[in-house]
Every structure is written in structure tokens, then in C-alpha cells.
Amino acid sequence: xxxxxxxxxxxxxxxxxxxxxxxxxxxxxxxxxxxxxxxxxxxxxxxxxxxxxxxxxxxxxxxxxxxxxxxxxxxxxxxxxxxxxxxxxxxxxxxxxxxxxxxxxxxxxxxxxxxxxxxxxxxxxxxxxxxxxxxxxxxxxxxxxxxxxxxxxxxxxxxxxxxxxxxxxxxxxxxxxxxxxxxxxxxxxxxxxxxxxxxxxxxxxxxxxxxxxxxxxxxxxxxxxxxxxxxxxxxxxxxxxxxxxxxxxxxxxxxxxxxxxxxxxxxxxxxxxxxxxxxxxxxxxxxxxxxxxxxxxxxxxxxxxxxxxx
Numbered sequence: 001x002x003x004x005x006x007x008x009x010x011x012x013x014x015x016x017x018x019x020x021x022x023x024x025x026x027x028x029x030x031x032x033x034x035x036x037x038x039x040x041x042x043x044x045x046x047x048x049x050x051x052x053x054x055x056x057x058x059x060x061x062x063x064x065x066x067x068x069x070x071x072x073x074x075x076x077x078x079x080x081x082x083x084x085x086x087x088x089x090x091x092x093x094x095x096x097x098x099x100x101x102x103x104x105x106x107x108x109x110x111x112x113x114x115x116x117x118x119x120x121x122x123x124x125x126x127x128x129x130x131x132x133x134x135x136x137x138x139x140x141x142x143x144x145x146x147x148x149x150x151x152x153x154x155x156x157x158x159x160x161x162x163x164x165x166x167x168x169x170x171x172x173x174x175x176x177x178x179x180x181x182x183x184x185x186x187x188x189x190x191x192x193x194x195x196x197x198x199x200x201x202x203x204x205x206x207x208x209x210x211x212x213x214x215x216x217x218x219x220x221x222x223x224x225x226x227x228x229x230x231x232x233x234x235x236x237x238x239x240x241x242x243x244x245x246x247x248x249x250x251x252x253x254x255x256x257x258x259x260x261x262x263x264x265x266x267x268x269x270x271x272x273x274x275x276x277x278x279x280x281x282x283x284x285x286x287x288x289x290x291x292x293x294x295x296x297x298x299x300x301x302x303x304x305x306x307x308x309x310x
Contacts, residue, residue: 003072003075004035005035005036005038005039006068006071006072007025007072008021008025008027008032008035008036009035009036009039009047009064009065009068010065010068010069010072011024011025011032012032012036012048012055013048013057013061013065015054016053016054016055016056017053017054017055018032018033018036018054018055019054020054036048043060043064045058045060045061046058046060046061047060047061047064048061088122089120089121089122090120090121090122090283091121091122091124092118092121092122092123092124092143092283092287093123093124093125093126093141093142093143094111094114094123094124094125094126094142094143094144094145094146094287095125095126095127095128095133095136095137095141095142095144095145095146095147095274096125096126096127096128096145096146097128097129097130097133097145097146097147097148098127098128098225098226098246098250099127099250100249101226101243101245101246101248101249101250102146102147102148102271103146103161103245103271103291103295103302104164104244104245104248104249104271104301104302104303104305105245105249105298105301105302106161106162106294106295106298106299106301106302107146109294109298109301110146110290110291110294110295111123111125113290113293113294114286114287114290114291117286117290118283118286121283126141126142128142128145128147129224129225130195130197130198130202130223130224130225130229131195131197131198131224132224133145133147133274134151134153134156134199134202137156137274137275137276138153138155138156138276140276143275143279143281143283143284143287144273144274144275144284144287144288145273145274145275146271146272146273146274146291147271147272147273147274148202148243148269148270148271148272149205149269149270149271149272150201150202150205151202151272151274152201153199154277155276155277156274156275156276156277157274157275157276157277157278157279158272158273158274159272159273159274159275159288159291159292160270160271160272160308160309161270161271161272161273161291161292161295161307161308162270162271162295162299162302162305162306162307162308163268163269163270163271163305163306163308164243164244164245164268164269164271164302164303164304164305164306165244165262165263165266165268165269165304166241166242166243166244166263166266166267166268166269167241167242167243167244167247167260167261167262167263168182168186168187168239168240168241168242168260168261168262168263169230169233169239169240169241169242169247169252169258169259169260170233170238170239170240170258170259170261171233171234171237171257171258171259172256172257172258172259173237174237174239174259176239176259176261177259177261179261180261180262181261181262181263181264182239182261182262182263182264183263183264183265184208184211184263184265184266186239186263187208187239187240187241187263187266188208188211188212188213190238190239190240191217191218191219191236191238192207192208192209192212192218192219192238192240193207193218193219193221193223193229193232193233193236193238193240194207194209194218194219194220194221195207195221195222195223195224195229196220196221196222197222197224205267206240206241207240207241208241208266219232219236219238221236226242226246226250226251226252227250227251227252229242230250230252230255230258233258234257234258241263241266242260243269244260244262244269244303244304245302246269247260248303270308273287273288273291275288295307
């Protein structure tokens with residue numbers, strides 16, 4: 001028993017004649033007649049009997065009418081819901097490591113320019129943490145992410161956009177707080193914070209592990225955000241590196257408890273777009289292109305930033 005046959009049956013019942021039902025269905029009368037006969041054969045019961053006015057429902061036909069109306073109503077509701085689902089624009093999620101500090105002053109221009117370029121997408125933004133910015137892409141929770149190097153993984157690609165200075169963050173009571181600049185040697189003389197939950201390659205870079213003496217123990221930190229990281233700097237009375245825009249836009253530069261000093265010879269922090277290796281979907285490539293274009297045109301908006309090539 002198919003849906004079309006049930007619709008023919010319903011229309012004939014409502015019109016009181018096969019001719020009227022065929023007219024409503026906008027099909028030839030013989031097609032409706034054949035369908036009703038097949039329906040009765042399938043059910044093993046007559047559903048209509050002839051009357052002087054056309055046709056009338058039998059007891060079996062009246063029972064079928066109740067169920068047919070309910071079933072066809074449900075099918076119509078399903079078709080409407082399915083149409084709404086298929087008419088929804090596809091979702092595209094952008095991850096931002098450290099939120100608005102991810103690409104400094106260019107975070108919002110990149111997002112809004114991509115939104116204008118791809119109005120066919122339901123664009124969503126998700127703030128990523130130190131501990132999940134690799135996994136968010138690998139697991140498909142985000143389609144792309146604006147992240148910081150090092151972003152090295154066999155299943156990930158990184159497209160660099162620009163770099164910026166690295167600063168040292170310390171308590172205002174620390175001796176370094178009276179200085180505008182410090183050197184790597186200065187910072188390496190302090191016990192580093194190590195973000196325990198971050199990917200190893202990223203954690204080692206931001207604790208200057210490759211430059212440190214093995215005799216100087218690290219301080220374990222469970223921080224996953226810039227605010228938590230800064231709180232651990234204060235708690236442990238140490239000095240730790242941070243990207244300049246993380247200091248400016250991470251919600252801590254207005255603190256009376258912390259100071260930031262430029263590390264004059266430190267590796268610069270590289271901002272870029274992370275994505276799954278080999279992901280060449282049009283929307284992903286469009287985002288990478290937009291991010292590069294905005295960075296090339298507006299990099300001067302980010303203090304002391306310089307564009308970098310892949």
C-alpha cells in the first residue's frame with residue numbers, strides 16, 4: 001500500500017465519487033479506479049459501495065479513513081520537517097585559541113569577512129583552550145582554527161599568517177617588573193610554567209624547554225586559558241612567556257598585579273590557520289584565503305606584527 005493510493009482513497013471519500021476524487025488528484029479517472037481496486041484486494045475488504053450519488057464508505061472504509069487521515073497527516077509533517085532540515089545552511093565552525101586574542105586585532109575582521117564571503121554557511125565560532133585546540137580539529141568539532149605555532153601533528157596542516165613579539169609576564173612585585181625589556185637568559189633563570197594538559201610540542205615551546213637547563217625544574221600548571229595561566233604566574237611568583245596579543249587582549253593587561261616585559265631575543269609567536277591535513281573543501285580553503293588576505297592588508301593593526309610566508 002503506497003502513499004499515493006491512500007491519497008486517492010482519501011480524496012474519493014471526501015468527494016463522494018471516483019470522478020470527483022480523480023479531479024482533485026488531477027489524474028485520469030481510470031487510474032483512481034485501478035488504485036482503489038488494488039487497495040481493496042490488498043485489504044481483503046470493499047472500502048466503497050456504489051450509491052445514487054456516487055460512492056459511499058463501507059464499515060471497513062470508514063475504519064481505513066480514520067487511519068489514512070492520521071497517517072497522511074504524519075507523512076505531511078515529516079516532509080515539512082525534512083524540507084526545513086535540508087533547507088538549513090551547512091554549519092561551519094571556526095575555533096579561536098584564546099578567543100579574541102587568537103589573531104589579535106584581526107580576529108574579528110577575519111571572521112566577518114569570511115561570513116560576508118560565504119553567506120551560504122551557518123558560521124559559528126568556538127573558543128578553544130590550550131588543552132583542546134589540536135583535538136578540536138582532529139575530532140571535527142571545528143572545521144578550522146586560528147591557532148599559535150607550534151602546530152605540528154601528522155594529521156594537521158598549519159598555514160602561517162603573521163608573527164608578533166613574545167613577552168614575559170610577571171608579578172608587579174618581581175624584580176623584572178621595573179624593566180621594559182628582558183632577555184632570554186633572564187627568563188631562563190626562572191622556573192617555568194608548563195601547561196600540563198597542552199600538546200607536548202606546544203607546551204615545550206611556551207616553557208622554552210629547548211633552551212632550559214635540565215637542572216631547573218618546571219612548575220606544573222593545569223591552566224587551559226590565558227586567565228588561568230596568568231593566575232598561576234602570580235600564585236607561583238614566577239616569570240613566563242606569553243604572546244603580546246595574549247597580554248593585550250586576553251583580559252589581563254588591565255591588571256594591577258601583573259606586568260609584561262618584551263623578551264628582546266625570544267622566538268616570535270606565529271599566528272596561523274590550522275586544519276585537518278589534506279582538507280581541501282571549498283569552505284576550508286576559502287577561510288584560509290580570507291585569513292591570508294586580511295593579514296596581508298591589515299597586519300599593521302596588530303602592534304609590532306609582521307606577515308610571514310608559508
